Amino acid sequence: MIAWRCARFDELSAREVYELMRLRSEVFVVEQRCVYLDADGADPGCWHLMGEDGDELQAYARLVPAGLKFAEASIGRVVCDPSTRGTGLGHALMREAVERVRALWGPGPIRIGAQAHLEGFYRQHGFLPDGAPYDEDGIPHIEMLRP
Structure with a gap:
C-alpha cells in the first residue's frame, strides 16, 4: 500500500x-544513460511528493x-522504481501530483517537460503538447500543458 x-x-x-536522489539517479542517469546534473538548484524551492511502501520509496515527483x-x-x-513498472503506480503518482499542485497553488495550468515517448501517458492525465519537440540531454522532449 502506497502512502503519499x-x-x-x-x-x-x-x-x-538520499532516497529521492538515488531513485532519480538510478532511472534518469544510469538506466537512461543520460549524463546530466540532476541537482539543478531547483529542489530547495520545490515541494517533493513521495510514494512509499513501508520505508521503501516507490514513486516520486517534484512539484x-x-x-x-x-x-x-x-x-x-x-x-517510479523500476520494479513497479506495469502496476499502475505511475498513473497514481500523476493523479496525486496534479491534486497536490492544485491544493498548493490553486487552479491554473500545469506545464511539464515530458520525454517525447511518454506523450501518450501524459495525455491520459490531461496534458496536451504545447510547442515543438526539443532535445534535452540527448533525449527527445516535448512541453505539455494541462489547462
Missing part, C-alpha cells in the same frame, strides 16, 4: 533526500511553483 507524503525540501530528512522553471506551476522528475 508531500513536503518542502527543508522538511525532508537526510534519508528522504515546482510558477516562475521557477516555467511561467506556470509544473511537475517534474516524475519517476
Whole structure:
C-alpha cells in the first residue's frame, strides 16, 4: 500500500533526500544513460511528493511553483522504481501530483517537460503538447500543458 507524503525540501530528512536522489539517479542517469546534473538548484524551492511502501520509496515527483522553471506551476522528475513498472503506480503518482499542485497553488495550468515517448501517458492525465519537440540531454522532449 502506497502512502503519499508531500513536503518542502527543508522538511525532508537526510534519508528522504538520499532516497529521492538515488531513485532519480538510478532511472534518469544510469538506466537512461543520460549524463546530466540532476541537482539543478531547483529542489530547495520545490515541494517533493513521495510514494512509499513501508520505508521503501516507490514513486516520486517534484512539484515546482510558477516562475521557477516555467511561467506556470509544473511537475517534474516524475519517476517510479523500476520494479513497479506495469502496476499502475505511475498513473497514481500523476493523479496525486496534479491534486497536490492544485491544493498548493490553486487552479491554473500545469506545464511539464515530458520525454517525447511518454506523450501518450501524459495525455491520459490531461496534458496536451504545447510547442515543438526539443532535445534535452540527448533525449527527445516535448512541453505539455494541462489547462
